[in-house]
Amino acid sequence: MLSHKHLLGLENFPREDIQNIIDTAFNFREVLDRPIKKVPSLQGVTVVNLFFENSTRTRISFELAQKRLSADTVNFSASTSSLKKGEGFKDTAQNIEAMKIDAVVMRHPAPGAPKHLTEFIDAKVINAGDGTHEHPTQAILDMMSLQEKFGEIKDLNVAIVGDIDHSRVARSNIFGLVTMGANVTLCGPPNLIPDTITDLGVTVNYNIDEVVEWADAINVLRIQRERMGIGLIPSEREYRKLFGITGERIGRNKKEIVIMHPGPINRGVEIDSGVADSDQAIILDQVLNGVASRMSILYLLLGAKDGGMK
Amino acid sequence: MKIKKLPKKLLFQNTEILDPVKRTNKKGNILLVNGKIAELGIFESPSDIKSIDCNGLTLTHGFCDLHVHFREPGNEDKETLESGSRAALAGGFTRVCTMPNTNPPIDSPESVSYIIEKSKDCPIYVHPIGAVTKGQQGIEISEMGLMNEMGAVAFSDDGLPIQNGLVMRKALEYSTMLGVPIINHAEDDCLRCDGVMNEGIISTRLGLPGNPNMAESTMVYRDLKLAEMTGARLHVPHVSTATSVEHIKLMKNNNNNITAEVTPHHLFFNDESLVNYDTNLKVAPPIRNDISRKAMVKGILEGVIDCIATDHAPHTLHDKETTFDLAAFGMIGLESCFGIVKRVLVDNEGLSLINFVELLTTAPRKIMGFNCDLLKVGTEAELVLFDPNEKWIFNNKNVFSKSINSPFYGQKLVGKIKYTISKGYISEIS
Amino acid sequence: MNNNVQIMNSKDISQKLIRISHEIIENHTDIGNVVILGIHNRGVPIADRIKELIFDITNINLPIGSLDITFHRDDFRGRLSMPEIRGTDIHFSLDDKVVILVDDVLYSGRTIRAALDEINSFGRPSIVRLAVLVDRGHRELPIRADFVGKNIPTHSGEHVEVHLEETDGKEGVFLVKENN
Numbered sequence: 001m002l003s004h005k006h007l008l009g010l011e012n013f014p015r016e017d018i019q020n021i022i023d024t025a026f027n028f029r030e031v032l033d034r035p036i037k038k039v040p041s042l043q044g045v046t047v048v049n050l051f052f053e054n055s056t057r058t059r060i061s062f063e064l065a066q067k068r069l070s071a072d073t074v075n076f077s078a079s080t081s082s083l084k085k086g087e088g089f090k091d092t093a094q095n096i097e098a099m100k101i102d103a104v105v106m107r108h109p110a111p112g113a114p115k116h117l118t119e120f121i122d123a124k125v126i127n128a129g130d131g132t133h134e135h136p137t138q139a140i141l142d143m144m145s146l147q148e149k150f151g152e153i154k155d156l157n158v159a160i161v162g163d164i165d166h167s168r169v170a171r172s173n174i175f176g177l178v179t180m181g182a183n184v185t186l187c188g189p190p191n192l193i194p195d196t197i198t199d200l201g202v203t204v205n206y207n208i209d210e211v212v213e214w215a216d217a218i219n220v221l222r223i224q225r226e227r228m229g230i231g232l233i234p235s236e237r238e239y240r241k242l243f244g245i246t247g248e249r250i251g252r253n254k255k256e257i258v259i260m261h262p263g264p265i266n267r268g269v270e271i272d273s274g275v276a277d278s279d280q281a282i283i284l285d286q287v288l289n290g291v292a293s294r295m296s297i298l299y300l301l302l303g304a305k306d307g308g309m310k
Numbered sequence: 311m312k313i314k315k316l317p318k319k320l321l322f323q324n325t326e327i328l329d330p331v332k333r334t335n336k337k338g339n340i341l342l343v344n345g346k347i348a349e350l351g352i353f354e355s356p357s358d359i360k361s362i363d364c365n366g367l368t369l370t371h372g373f374c375d376l377h378v379h380f381r382e383p384g385n386e387d388k389e390t391l392e393s394g395s396r397a398a399l400a401g402g403f404t405r406v407c408t409m410p411n412t413n414p415p416i417d418s419p420e421s422v423s424y425i426i427e428k429s430k431d432c433p434i435y436v437h438p439i440g441a442v443t444k445g446q447q448g449i450e451i452s453e454m455g456l457m458n459e460m461g462a463v464a465f466s467d468d469g470l471p472i473q474n475g476l477v478m479r480k481a482l483e484y485s486t487m488l489g490v491p492i493i494n495h496a497e498d499d500c501l502r503c504d505g506v507m508n509e510g511i512i513s514t515r516l517g518l519p520g521n522p523n524m525a526e527s528t529m530v531y532r533d534l535k536l537a538e539m540t541g542a543r544l545h546v547p548h549v550s551t552a553t554s555v556e557h558i559k560l561m562k563n564n565n566n567n568i569t570a571e572v573t574p575h576h577l578f579f580n581d582e583s584l585v586n587y588d589t590n591l592k593v594a595p596p597i598r599n600d601i602s603r604k605a606m607v608k609g610i611l612e613g614v615i616d617c618i619a620t621d622h623a624p625h626t627l628h629d630k631e632t633t634f635d636l637a638a639f640g641m642i643g644l645e646s647c648f649g650i651v652k653r654v655l656v657d658n659e660g661l662s663l664i665n666f667v668e669l670l671t672t673a674p675r676k677i678m679g680f681n682c683d684l685l686k687v688g689t690e691a692e693l694v695l696f697d698p699n700e701k702w703i704f705n706n707k708n709v710f711s712k713s714i715n716s717p718f719y720g721q722k723l724v725g726k727i728k729y730t731i732s733k734g735y736i737s738e739i740s
Numbered sequence: 741m742n743n744n745v746q747i748m749n750s751k752d753i754s755q756k757l758i759r760i761s762h763e764i765i766e767n768h769t770d771i772g773n774v775v776i777l778g779i780h781n782r783g784v785p786i787a788d789r790i791k792e793l794i795f796d797i798t799n800i801n802l803p804i805g806s807l808d809i810t811f812h813r814d815d816f817r818g819r820l821s822m823p824e825i826r827g828t829d830i831h832f833s834l835d836d837k838v839v840i841l842v843d844d845v846l847y848s849g850r851t852i853r854a855a856l857d858e859i860n861s862f863g864r865p866s867i868v869r870l871a872v873l874v875d876r877g878h879r880e881l882p883i884r885a886d887f888v889g890k891n892i893p894t895h896s897g898e899h900v901e902v903h904l905e906e907t908d909g910k911e912g913v914f915l916v917k918e919n920n
Contacts, residue, residue: 035833191483242455
């Protein structure tokens with residue numbers, strides 16, 4: 001049972017709920033290993049995937065999760081132009097709800113859009129990424145992967161490397177990991193790490209070699225060229241030199257650190273091909289855990305009469 | 311000027327040794343062996359080696375100029391690394407930092423490498439400053455990390471201001487992980503407009519478009535506040551207005567990351583000198599009125615401004631011998647610097663010789679992190695010998711730059727460079 | 741006032757399980773094709789005991805797994821609270837196997853229906869049989885047990901509680917009258 005009706009973000013999300021979601025997700029991992037990967041738990045439940053931003057992976061992951069739970073799934077991929085055409089956000093939302101649906105999984109370019117949505121509809125809302133704000137299901141699958149690898153998240157040294165300022169993956173991971181008691185260090189170009197970020201309980205270190213030595217696990221963020229206005233990163237080769245998770249950097253370490261990446265990977269920029277394909281990288285496990293985590297979230301939010309609320 | 315390789319052993323006899331680190335000025339000898347200081351102080355002069363009688367001369371650290379334009383690559387007709395080195399030696403300078411506004415500009419690790427490689431043959435130490443933005447366009451920040459690795463000691467778009475505040479902010483933030491200063495040529499493009507000289511009564515009389523003080527001071531203020539916000543290092547080049555000095559003084563109260571320089575011409579001239587439309591006095595930022603000039607003098611005497619830097623900017627006759635509005639901005643300054651600044655600060659204002667020498671030696675070196683303690687046994691010889699009392703008149707025979715655009719010809723100076731020693735060479739400045 | 745009547749003690753339980761084990765062996769000449777699946781929660785330790793008993797008798801170690809039917813419940817969305825999930829653990833295919841489902845109490849039959857549903861995800865058994873320690877009647881679905889420890893008829897307002905050493909720290913089967 002979760003204490004919130006929706007999953008909008010991990011900021012102020014209780015530790016017990018995160019642990020509950022992760023533990024339940026491991027049960028769904030087992031379902032994904034069966035010959036027939038289906039359980040009837042959400043039979044008769046209708047979920048709409050409302051994606052205002054391009055995303056193949058996350059949407060497929062959610063769709064699979066929904067189908068494996070026997071829920072009915074509807075996909076709505078709106079380009080922002082259809083929004084401009086006149087049907088406002090509120091109208092779109094209410095139109096969909098009028099068709100009697102139980103939950104909306106939404107991805108939108110504007111921070112706060114899912115919260116906004118909850119003001120117009122009664123259905124449960126799951127945030128699949130709202131601009132540069134949060135991407136809570138990604139952080140949950142990341143933490144599930146860490147728990148799978150290390151047994152426990154508390155006191156783990158986790159580094160997040162990249163364009164922190166524009167990353168919803170970073171924000172959700174920061175909120176979640178700090179809640180679960182991990183030690184979090186951020187690394188990246190100083191002009192892409194807001195200086196107030198330390199207020200969230202993380203440390204900042206611009207020296208990637210020191211960070212690689214300290215960390216038990218590194219979450220490597222994708223360099224998002226489409227989010228950069230004035231060339232904030234001078235060039236890919238400069239980024240790789242200063243922050244790239246290269247074979248040499250990892251090789252220098254005696255400790256076998258775990259490498260994570262939310263995907264898609266820019267091979268040879270933020271991470272070398274060799275590292276991404278190595279045994280230390282759990283990138284493909286993250287993908288599988290993504291389906292399991294999303295099954296867990298849907299199950300806990302939508303199962304039980306009052307949708308999981310106490 | 312004769313530049314010769316240092317003999318295996320060379321003795322400077324009976325010279326005043328001015329040590330700006332220990333703050334002493336005592337008579338003694340200096341023995342150089344294989345280009346390094348072997349002995350210094352009072353010791354028995356060996357008789358069988360080459361020696362120079364330095365009676366009446368003062369020996370100190372070679373001077374360091376943080377701000378020169380050597381025009382290579384692209385404008386080798388104005389100056390080259392080689393000819394700029396000669397001009398530097400003539401002025402007593404052994405170490406310079408070159409600005410990146412060449413053609414093409416120094417905005418990549420490859421071009422920094424080019425300067426590093428080419429200047430290996432120069433008789434002085436040349437440190438490239440890299441461009442802050444690609445092509446100095448003021449839009450995208452350049453590969454500062456890779457350039458720093460190749461040898462760039464600081465970053466500047468000098469010649470051009472970084473007009474966009476966001477770009478300046480991001481550049482400052484980015485530089486914090488490298489620990490090197492950003493040097494912004496602070497002149498608001500909009501306020502400056504087409505000004506060619508200081509905006510004031512003189513520009514009104516001459517009918518020339520004026521460049522107001524505020525074009526500089528507002529941008530200096532912006533840069534100082536951004537530096538404070540980001541924790542970055544900022545070096546303010548060629549300060550020219552009293553208000554800029556005030557801003558810098560206030561910020562320096564609790565911020566150790568701010569430094570500033572002033573040019574000889576901003577200490578020496580005021581805009582009244584421009585009544586004859588002398589294009590050699592056309593500079594950016596412009597030569598201001600005497601109130602500003604006095605504020606520059608006060609600023610450097612009080613330590614608000616940290617050091618002298620010439621902004622040595624060679625231009626061909628073709629670029630200067632034209633009407634004032636069309637003439638290029640800039641003057642050469644390496645050869646005249648010592649005499650001119652000494653006249654203003656030491657002769658006129660009574661600054662001590664030691665404090666004066668600091669402004670040309672330890673102060674600039676400290677800003678760039680170069681070794682400051684040059685009068686130590688075992689160090690590579692990087693020295694200058696000058697006659698503090700020799701009277702002379704600056705003329706074009708004293709210029710070794712390829713260009714001759716100087717407004718100082720005919721000035722009566724007291725204090726002349728006699729020898730400059732660096733990189734295993736000794737230059738005799740006649 | 742609560743009426744707590746003990747119907748079986750530790751020795752009774754043991755006897756019933758021994759008998760069930762013999763019956764299973766009697767009924768399946770090809771004992772090698774048999775697998776045992778215990779249904780969480782208390783069906784699991786009972787399944788373990790049956791497996792051990794069968795080993796004692798035949799010297800054959802039957803494959804054993806556990807079933808958590810939470811995700812297959814038909815009352816899932818109607819409940820007010822979330823049941824605790826213990827997890828399904830089956831490491832072998834059920835294709836063409838004889839599956840013995842084991843649970844502590846057979847009541848409405850809905851748990852068994854969910855278990856049958858879940859079994860489908862692991863293959864197609866040739867036969868599925870049900871062994872329970874207690875059958876308390878009141879079926880809501882057409883489901884019956886093949887091997888029963890004891891029939892305990894109940895009325896509404898009564899339920900059967902099974903305590904096992906492994907789960908509760910003590911042994912006993914109790915008929916409990918609820919207070920209304």
